[in-house]
Amino acid sequence: MVRVLSPRESAAQAIGKFIVDFRHWLVPETRLLSRWKSQQHAYYVAEGRMVDDAPALIDSLRKAEAAVPMLVFAMKQVTAPPDLSQVIGMPFEKRVIIPTDPEKRQVIMRTEPRTYHVQLMFLTNDSDSAHAFASQFCSYIRLIEKRRIHVEYHLSPGITQPWHLTILDNSIYPDEITIEEANLKGALVDFDFSGLVPRVLKGLPPLYPEEFGPGSNLGGDTNNPNIPNRPGENPNGELGIVVQVDTHADLSGRRFVRGSIDPETRIITEEYIYL
Structure with a gap:
């Protein structure tokens, strides 16, 4: 090691x-x-x-x-x-x-x-x-x-x-x-x-084990239990994200782009939809 x-x-x-x-x-x-x-x-x-x-x-x-x-x-x-x-x-x-x-x-x-x-x-x-x-x-x-x-x-x-x-x-x-x-x-x-x-x-394993008790290897506002969740933030400290959104691609309103994101992988995909 x-x-x-x-x-x-x-x-x-x-x-x-x-x-x-x-x-x-x-x-x-x-x-x-x-x-x-x-x-x-x-x-x-x-x-x-x-x-x-x-x-x-x-x-x-x-x-x-x-x-x-x-x-x-x-x-x-x-x-x-x-x-x-x-x-x-x-x-x-x-x-x-x-x-x-x-x-x-x-x-x-x-x-x-x-x-x-x-x-x-x-x-x-x-x-x-x-x-x-x-x-x-x-x-x-x-x-x-x-x-x-x-x-x-x-x-x-x-x-x-x-x-x-x-x-x-x-x-x-x-x-x-x-x-x-x-x-x-x-x-x-x-x-x-x-x-x-x-x-x-x-997001990564800490550098040092918790040999001095829970939380001895953590820091930052992300891991601070005394800071309340901000608007749009979920209980585990991560900011909330929009998983799907539609945007108009032209002025006629007959075609728009649907953008989606996978919450786990954060991969974004787009598809064109025609009315």
Whole structure:
């Protein structure tokens, strides 16, 4: 059984692939960059709380007994959502069909805008390699197609769907690290990934079992027992639909179109009827 990943874990997995893609793109201009490009492990993942704490990142690398050159990657979720001019979410509930659902079930979902702050620290033994890493990474990010990655968010056990995370134009901050050790040099690159996180409220099996009691895995107005049914809404929280309607197709009134919808499959059929 595939382990369900949280949105942050899904984003971290996608950024790991993004780092590997950069390593393929990079052209080594020093011996140490050539070594990093060909060594087995491309990066080391540090805890998100170590962002902006270079000594802690270096110490975590030592504890892992990783040798330089090495890229240390840390990521944390930004508490504040991205600006509305950058990412617009969908806080209201909408009925959709998930393309990756093999049964093509109709579900109710919403989306939330979210930003992740990413910090890459490249540690090596010479400043030329550190500067070259930062310079080439900034060139890599100038490519429009490299600024957007796909994140496979888990919507239900066994069902994922790719959503975008994008690096915005004004969020790349390369810098040099001041390190006490004379034989250790480092380059630092900070940037933000912003995008939407999907939430399925109804129509698919929930991500987590009800281990904390009934309703512990549900949310949204659709599942809220304190909200009375709105006009045109039936007791199970779904909006009522018209299953059949006749519309005149010409001014003579002798021909009209009868449209019908199957309440279960939501398939619409039309037939012309002549009087």
